[in-house]
Structure formats: structure tokens, C-alpha cells
Ligand SMILES: O=C(O)CCC(=O)C(=O)O
């Protein structure tokens with residue numbers, strides 16, 4: 001893993017984490033062997049503990065799901081133990097993920113493997129307004145640590161194209177990512193960031209930012225009720 005020479009600090013990347021042939025096999029599995037929710041937008045499948053769209057922590061009611069065979073060789077080994085929560089997501093062209101930080105109290109280390117088409121991830125410091133785009137190239141493993149994990153939000157814009165620095169317009173295509181999360185011992189974060197840290201916020205009696213939560217839980221309800229999610233809720237809430 002090499003740290004990228006950018007703000008925020010703490011963005012580490014390993015390109016070519018797997019070979020193109022391995023990636024091709026995985027995409028075949030994703031497209032032919034997995035059962036995805038039947039709705040538009042970004043789709044998620046969970047392994048290990050299940051991510052809760054209510055608390056943004058772990059869903060305590062769902063037992064640990066063992067990692068499938070195809071996933072085991074894709075687990076990062078640099079944390080000394082397997083992750084606790086793994087989320088495979090499919091981004092159809094045009095879909096993204098709103099700006100957020102992964103819950104500080106529940107999760108400690110955070111990694112993401114990119115497969116399929118490239119896409120830009122935008123890091124944003126809400127205090128200074130500074131933004132940095134990182135190109136998530138296929139087969140690269142990203143680690144978000146330090147400032148990039150705790151003090152900057154990250155997002156993927158919902159749009160059909162990305163414009164590269166040389167002006168080239170790149171069409172979005174199918175992308176998959178695998179997010180790996182390790183539970184934080186003790187379940188409290190000591191970073192003290194009252195803008196982004198749920199532990200710091202709860203200590204000063206501030207309710208968390210619920211917008212993304214609302215979006216996700218609405219999408220989940222719609223999935224349960226098999227109601228089509230209207231296009232408008234799939235747009236980013238760029239706050
Ligand atoms: O798709 C990605 O690479 C990252 C997704 C993400 O930010 C998350 O699942 O929390």
C-alpha cells in the first residue's frame with residue numbers, strides 16, 4: 001500500500017491487487033451467481049456481520065454470514081485479522097453514493113476494492129470546503145486511514161460521465177466495490193470531530209446527520225415493499 005501525495009492524508013492505494021483474469025471471473029460470479037435486490041440504484045450484499053441501514057453500525061439481529069469462497073482471497077491481510085463486515089456493492093452507470101463518513105464509533109479500519117469500470121471518489125473537507133478527486137482504478141485496493149477516514153467525507157457523484165484532468169469525458173460503466181470494515185474495540189471514537197464523529201456528537205448531545213440514513217432506510221423499505229424507487233432519491237445530497 002502506498003500513501004497518495006494528496007490532501008486528505010491517509011489515502012493508501014495498492015494497484016493491481018488482483019489480475020485482470022481474476023477480475024473477469026469475479027464479475028462473472030457477480031453477474032450470474034449472486035442474487036441481487038430487485039430495484040434500481042446502488043445495490044449491496046453483505047458478508048460477515050450485516051451493515052444496518054438503521055444505525056449505520058451492525059445489524060445485531062442477523063447472524064454472522066461466513067465469507068464465500070470467492071471472497072476469501074480478496075480479504076486484506078494487513079490488519080492481522082479478517083474484517084468483521086464486508087459489503088459488495090454494484091453501481092450501475094450513473095449511480096453513486098452520497099457524501100458520508102463511515103460510522104466512527106462502530107468501525108475502525110476501512111478498505112475498499114474496486115472492480116469493473118473506474119470512477120472518481122470525491123473527498124471533501126466540510127470545514128475548508130476543499131475537495132479532492134481520487135480515480136478508483138479497477139483492481140485497486142484503497143485504504144482510508146487518518147484524515148481521509150475520520151475528518152473528510154467521501155462520495156461518488158451520481159452522474160453518467162466523469163471528466164478527466166486532460167478534458168477527456170469518460171462514460172460510466174458497471175462498477176463493483178467491496179468495502180471491508182473492522183469493528184472498533186469499545187465502540188467509541190476519541191477523534192473529537194464534532195462535525196463528523198458520532199461519538200463526539202453524542203457526547204455533546206447532538207443528533208447525527210440522518211439524511212443518508214433516511215435515504216438508505218427508505219430504499220430498504222421500498223425494496224421490502226417492491227415499490228420502485230423514484231429517480232429523484234438516487235441523486236446525491238451534496239451538503
Ligand atoms: O464504492 C466504494 O468504493 C466505496 C463505498 C463506500 O464508501 C462505503 O461503502 O461506505
Ligand SMILES: [Fe+2]
Nearest residue numbers: 100101102154
Ligand atoms: Fe464509505
